[in-house]
Amino acid sequence: MSSFFVLPGQYEDLARDEIVAISKSYDPKTKFKAEPRLVILNTKTSWKKIAAKATFVRNCGDIVGTFDDVSKINPQIPKPKSFVCRTINLSKKKLSPSLLERQAGEVLKKRWGSKVSLSNPNLTIYLIITDSKQYIGCADSKIEPKMPTKVIKHPHELDLKLSRCIVNLSQLKEGNTLLDPFCGTGTILLQAESMKIKAIGIDYDGIMCNITRKNLQANKFSSKVINSTYHEMQNIRNKIDGIVTDLPYGISSKSSISPKKLIQDFVSTIPKRKKLVLVYKKGLDIPELEKAKKYEIYRHKSLTRVIAVR
Ligand SMILES: C[S@@+](CC[C@H](N)C(=O)[O-])C[C@H]1O[C@@H](n2cnc3c(N)ncnc32)[C@H](O)[C@@H]1O
Structure with missing residues (x-):
């Protein structure tokens, strides 16, 4: 079964790899085809399951055919009670979306004998135009991820969306x-638990641990929070499947160790064969992460974050 996911213009690589990672976490044999701002997945995982987790997706659904000539459009699906046609033009072609939608609508109305409903259709038919192909997609609902709430914030926090994305990249x-x-x-714990992943947090700053606990309580979540240094990881190494974390960006008032030394020491102690997604400030790269897949997120002139997936 093929499904499609339309991506935003920003963070396109990250958005694409997140979708593929979610699908692979359920179906390791997932195959994908990437086009500008579009991913077509060949997977046993339903698009709804992926959409409920994915951070950056715009539109998604099943692929039910391709077309060259809209007057011959023929999606291979049972007829819906009502439908609407929508154009997603990802190509450089200049075309009239409303004309294409009207033409497709007339053909399908005749073929199916179904009503066109602009406001409350049972099915949306997507005419997805790329520079290489014209796909027909369909979706009977719009699925969006349910984000956890955060009652206490902090200037150094990672934003909720990026946190969700990195949890998903871990598979x-x-x-x-x-x-x-x-x-x-x-x-990161909030996003993990919102997707039914068990989570454990460690922070050596007791104030941060209390903030985390309050944020978890506000969502009725029960992730464990340990007030200790990251070395505590060694005592729970057999309980964890992966590490997803956002490393300190500067020398903290509570420790004299430089961020570079910290990342070096931390990475050298990570248990082998655990899934690993790290976020750190650009410039703190270390040889142990040379082979990791990396993405850069520009924040402002003195902060570009690197996401490394190993
Ligand atoms: C960049 S912040 C993490 C922000 C977090 N992702 C969020 O969204 O709030 C890094 C955290 O590492 C903690 N930290 C610094 N050195 C540590 C150490 N040696 N062991 C454990 N935690 C440490 C700091 O207290 C800080 O809360």
């Missing part, structure tokens, strides 16, 4: 256990 899924050994205000 951890329901029932797995994630460790964030630098949990701060708990953003």
Whole structure:
């Protein structure tokens, strides 16, 4: 079964790899085809399951055919009670979306004998135009991820969306256990638990641990929070399936160790064969992460974050 996911213009690589990672976490044999701002997945995982987790998706659904000539459009699906046609033009072609939608609507109305409903259709038919192909997609609902709430914030926190994305890049899924050994205000734990991933947080700052606990309580979540240094990881290494974390960006008032030394020491102690997603400030790269897949997120002139997936 093929499904499609339309991506935003920003963070396109990250958005695409997040979708592929979610699908692979359920179906390791997932195949994908990437086009500008579009991913077509060949997977056993339903698009709804992926959409409920994915951070950046715009539109998604099943692929039910391709077309060259809209007057011959023929999606291979049972006829819906009512439908609407929508154009997604991802190509450089200049075309009239409303004309294309009207033409497709007339053909399908005749073929199916179904009503066109602009406001409350049972099915949306997507005419997805790329420079290489014209796909027909369909979706009977719009699925969006349910984000956790955060009652206490902090200037150094990672934003909720990026946190969700990095949890998904780890390919951890329901029932797995994630460790964030630098949990701060708990953003990564919140996103993990919102997707039914068990989570454990560590932070050496007791104030941060309390903020995390309050943020978890506000969502009725029960992730464990340990007030200790990341070395505590060694005592729980057998309980965790992966590590997703956002490392300190500067020398903290509570430790004299430089961020570079910290990342070096931390990475050298990570248990082998655990899934690993790290966020750190650009410039703190270390040889141990040379082979990791990396993404850069520009924040402002003195902060570009690197996401490394190993
Ligand atoms: C960049 S912040 C994490 C922010 C977090 N992702 C959030 O959204 O709030 C890094 C955290 O690492 C903690 N930290 C610094 N050194 C540590 C150490 N040696 N062991 C454990 N935690 C440490 C700091 O207290 C800080 O809360």
